[in-house]
Amino acid sequence: MNMKKNIYCISIILLLLLSISSVLASGAIIGVISDSLSGKPLVGANVFISNTSLGASTDLNGEYHISGLAPGSYILEITYIGYISQSKMISIAGDETKVLHVSLVADIIEGDVIEVTAQARGQIAAINQQISSNTIMNVVSEEKIQELPDANAAESIGRLSGVSLMRSGGEANKIIVRGLEDKCTVITVDGVKIPPTDATSRGVDLSTLSQSSLAGIELYKAITPDKDGDALAASVNLVTKKAPEDRMIKMSIKGNYNSLMESADQYDLSLRYGERFFNNIFGVQVAGNLERRIRSNERINVDYNQNPTASEQGYFIDDFLLEFTDEIRSRNGFSILLDLNTPDNGTIRFNNVFGKTKRDFFWSTRDYPVWGGGEQEGNPVYHYRDREQAINTFSSSLHGDNNFLSLGLNWGISFAESKSDFPFDYEMIFVEPGGMLVPDARITDGPEQLIPYAVNDYSVSSLYWTYYRDQHNYDKERTAFLDIIKPYQISNSIAGEIKLGGKYKIKDRTNLRTEDFTPYYLGKWQPYEIAPNGSIRPKDFTGTYFEDWFNQGGGGFISINHFFETPKTRDVYNSYLIQPLIDKDRLRQWYELNKNGVDITGNIHEVWPNPLIRYDDYTVTERVGAGYIMNTINMGQKLTVIAGFRLETEVNDYISTYMPKPVSGFPVPAGSIRDTTSSASQTVFLPNLNIAYSPLDFMKMRVAAYKALARPDFNMRLDRYIAGRPAEVGTQHMVAVGNSDLKTAQAWNYEVNTSFFGNTIGLISLSVYYKDIKDMYHMLNRFNAVGDTVLNTFGIGWTSQMGSTPYFLSLPYNSPKSTKVWGFEFEHQINFHFLPGLLKNIVLSYNVSVVRSEAFVWGAKIDSVFYDPPGPSPARWNKFYILAEQKQKLEGMPEFFGNISLGYDIGNFSGRVSLFHQGEYNTAYSASGLSDQITNAYTRIDLALKYKLTKNLSVFFNGNNLTNIEDGSSIYNTVYDRTLFNESEKYGATIDFGVTAEF
16 A cells, blocks of 8 residues: 555645746757777766756766757866866857767877777776766776676675675675765666575675676765665675777687686686667677686584683683585576667667576585594595586566656666576485594694594494485566656856656565475485385395495495495695595496385385575565655755655565474474465655765865665565474574564665875775664574573564474564774775886875674573572572674674785786785674684785787786685683684685787
């Protein structure tokens, strides 16, 4: 009902607007601003009529359009940082549309005309786009993307101020803007949302997208009412542009070397074509890429025994774990963009983008536990997991920028989807009873001292568990929108436009998971199997790796040495051996031989389903309707004010799961899991104000105050209830519930940005910001509970049904108090064209960001009660956990990070060295305060080189992570104020080398 009312109100406003008689004159000036030497369009040039408020900035094609001109003579001013400004006299007769193309000359030093070098051209384009914007934004220009490209879009965005990165296998795949999780940032292609690729969160894996067809990346840190409201952190728009007038063919071929695996078995191929037809009316662009990368890594982890009692402040190492992941990541994709220039000086674009990423990895771990540590109370555990994942994304949009009468029309319809599947995911776990000798003394550092105490008797290391997991995640979104722009002019010095519009989108999303489990240590291997026709037959091991084992009696015990011919090892960090590494083919063969195992009656199955894994299963339909109105008023060329509001209404339906009663033990009875439905709706009002003021020709100040939102993860609002004990024997019961009353987080955002710019200083920008977030959502994970007290505290309708049995409780909730985020950003972009000699070829960019936060969350606090039992037993303090409100910094928020990029161009050579530094930050807080997890600081250096052999042919070299840094974490004990080593991950340096041909 609310959505219908909102649409009705927007319709009334639209009719009123259309009924207003226009005071706008009908003359116009259009044209292209370009570089005088190269002829390339200049993006972000400021084009305006002198002594008026009328003007425009050039788009990605260098085009500008100024309308609303009465008949008469005018002076047209064109300014562009790094170039000499120009003035042109122009006359308008009646409703004439005058075409005026202007070529600008680069800044002149000592009488010489400067040819702008490749990196400088990219920097200048980004500077001018930022300056000409009426809101606060950062830009990665097309020239920057194409000249010395990064590995993917995430790496490019990571060079901007306020952005830190998340990595997978050494490759950036997600962005963190201003310390807020990646799900708080909207990612779009030409304004069309990219569907989330995570299973339950709203995050997008940017490594699935190729940069080859992009014409720029826009990072909006302050949004306006015409943009989606769910951009609490920021909005990122990946931009494409119209096809070039001249035929363009660009091909790139790369080879790659990975130092960790000492392998060059990699490639990266991309092809791009663009051309216009029918007298430049119709344009076609096609791009494609094929890529294979090694993303392997090594990891070490140390666990400790830390006693929470004040009388025992000591600690010791109780487990040392080694891990090796052998991963191949393949990507391919293509895009087709068709554009049509319409008679109304508009454009219609049909854009299609497809991307596919396949991950194939084999995961091996072993540990060295002592003094009861590790998963099996001091017994070594060997994990092996063979996993494949396929992620597909597709978007298709029809988008128009047109003019009708005196109105501008921006319209579009789109379809987008993402799929994530795991075609194969099988895990084997072996345990070696008595596999560690007892050390002479407990150790507190040097975990490698535990390795000599390992027995390594593979003949008694038996298969304890296997898991086969499957997951299917699908997201489909359909969107339609219409924006209407009405220019107006009150006087020569006051003009602007009223813009209003609406958007409606429907999202259907599904997440389904299964897990099959076999406890082989309980003797659950079965000698028979179900044939494809349904009959029961003996298993046939003839000709398999396990034929000898079967002929010797088979049974419930099989040792790890049946899974390799000769034991292989991996020298992790060139210091520690993982042994043994099993044969991948044998793992898969064991799965195929036993996946349908049963006893002779067919009633007892070898493989048991684990229904508890379904606690994150859901089917969600989200319907979001939005309407907005905004007024942009220009007062001369000095002041621009954007004021308006946006109204968003969501109506969502959910299907999830519940259990009528808890379960314990396996196999779980049929009918233990049932479906449940629920719904949720909310309307959010988002006021917005942006002010841009230029007190001086070289200075611009921007102020923004607006409201934005962040919707909860897809699995948080489910009306779910899952209770029971996980598959591993000896584990505690768990209860996972949803919160159908969970609210959307809303934030007031305040920001002040000041920029100084000029042909000599380039761009200097300073920003301060403050976010006051109400109803931020969090998860209470694995809280040790008894009874229903905690459930009642959060207003959850389900009961635990656990009686007096302790259990781990997980549930989502809104923060009891406002979450606050504030920070400071500084950036400077400059090229030294004004310096003499070889120094003029230097291009420098650097930025630094400082972020702080304050959040109130629910957690566990240790409490105690004095107990004096009757009889001879001594009195004691009984310790237990209680629910408590805690003030802390946000998790996953680096508080200090920055970039330096130093480029140099001379002749046909271009080079860039880049440095990225990220300070330490809290990853997770422990309930007891004994083991808060901290991600360590690191500094990474990359190098990019390019040499142009001919006009059409270039060679290049990229060195990534040249310092071979490791991602690491520490454990901080807040009770005793000590920091301990926790984990380190090494993925090595990578080198790309190849050739690019452009025609």
